[in-house]
Amino acid sequence: MKVVEINDVCKTYHDTEVEVKAVDGVTLSFEKGDFAVIVGPSGSGKTTLLNLIGGLDHPTAGEIIVAGHRLSELKPSQLIDFRMEHVGFVFQSYNLIPVLTAAENVEFIMNLQRWPKEKRKARTDEMLQSVGLSDRHKSRPSQLSGGQQQRVAVARALAPRPEFILADEPTANLDTKSAETLLDIMEKLNREEQMTFIFSTHDVRVMKRARRVITLEDGKVVSDIRTNHNS
């Protein structure tokens, strides 16, 4: 089942005197349960493509359909709701809410979605356990290591069961051990919850785990390779 369809999408920036085509005629689709990485050199359009898929930015041309929604037809306020309902984000710098505890951060999106309290609590416990932080419910982000913060961020993104997770360089700030632990967790969740993961990365450790590697250069897809990794 297709979760994301990208048809001949372009994104051009006119920020400077020079027109920059960050994404140039990309056509792709992602299936439910994909564990895909988008790789490429800096400036190849990885993050722009992720932003377009996540409804954070509008394509200059082409069409993106996510879970049956044509993103170009959604108003800005509908796009925010769309992101809340369908997309889980994991950022390079964790981006947890510093004044909330780990559990409150995980609950945050479910709270926005008005999940009943009991259900919310149960899911939070389940997610913190999945990422190996069941003993850090009450810790604030400042009391956690980088790796632990990123695990909380993954738990937050996954907790409301979005259609897919967009992870922009999630391991870039982590040491090897933390990165491996995080990837183990994401692979496990991908397997157990059939959660679709789309990464953008430079990290070989991530590429090695991926079952699909899409390479971008100058905003164009230059290769789309499915591998046989079955963790």
Place this chain on the structure above:
Amino acid sequence: MITSIAWKNVWRNKTRSLTVIAAVTVGVFAGVFSMAAINSSIVQRIDAAVNEELSHIQVNNKEFRSSGDLLDYISGPGAVISRLEQTEGVTDVTGRVIVRGMASTSAGSSAVEITGINIEKELGMFTLSRRLIPGTGSYFGADTRLNSVFIGEKLARELNIIRYILTPESFQKLTAESVPASVTEKLKEIEGVRFTTEKKLTKALTGILQAKEMKSYGLTIKEAAWSYREGSKIILNFLDVSGNQTGAAFRISGIYRTNNDLYEALSVFVPEAELRELTGLNEGQYHRIIAKLADNDLTGSVTPVIRESLPGLEVLSWKEIQTDLAMITDYINQIYGVFMAIILAGLAFGIVNTMLMSVLERTRELGMLSAIGMNRRRIFVMIMLESIFLSIVGGLAGMTVSAVVIGITGKTGINLVKYAEGMEAFGYSANLYPTIGADFFIILTVMIVITGILSAIYPARKALQLNPVEALRGE
């Protein structure tokens, strides 16, 4: 959840938030306390005007106030008194006989308004008797002989009834008031010397004391030297009903001290019967009938009712007699408004600045919140709540401090002795007992919340302009 996050966000940067809260606290306290002090001055002045000088409502013969003629008295005063007593809201009624004349002693003379009063009735209605300076008599007490008069301190000074002598008793008082021995030693030079006026004493003191000593202890020394010979007499001269000059020597039965120099200089009181006898006015003939009300707030509603029921007479409320005081009372709300506006403007600037800093510091976080699905309304509400919390905490702290300080100074009073002369010339007390109504606090709380909301609009709009992509790019 938004409320909880907003509250926690307020305390993210404790130093900054506490600085703003402290600034709001000081601003609110300064405003509220100043207001309470001004308010107390006016409340005390109104209280004095109503309970010592004018009463709530006065009924006069229509000509009397302009002519001052003894024969312009109220016709049928019995019916007027009875009509007043039957009016709802009126608690006490009494009549006064009033003549204009001269008060004199061998040392001076002064124009006065002599009021003949029913002593028992006036005692129940007015508090002027409580203004009696200790040691000057007993307010028409049992020991008072015939032809007695109750006069103000200002008049007593003008008639040179008050003298200034530094006696051994005065030195004891000065020691008790902690006047240093270095000063009292210098004063020994003028011990026993009788000064007929305060001016002469001041001149003598200036000669022997240093300017600093004079500034610190001058008033205390004058108070200690204040002297009055009990049972002194003054001559009151006026016209009788036939237009003939008449008068008599009156023994001073007491000297009163108010905060109104003009009233003290002009108003003397004698028993009604004595004035009738000297002027030839008959029993029951009054120039003025005065009424006290159950509550000062009833003045505006009861006065027109009485005016309508007594068409041939001049009916005036205290507000109409003392228009300056009434005007100040009416404008006090506007003064409140201006004070509140100043307090709230300061509060608004502080909050806008703080919230703007807070929003700009959190660009990435706010962008991330928008990225993960926190809609614009929720972000807007969150920033609004942060601002409201800051204002409320500061506002409540300011009001608590104000309430405590007003509570304490309301009991102990604030003595503005330096400005006593100027204030008392206008009838205002130099002893302030700050007071302010609960309604002021309620209105201020509401206004602070509204200010918090208004000051958050600009920072909140800034927060909404943030683009989540920029936030992610910012990484």
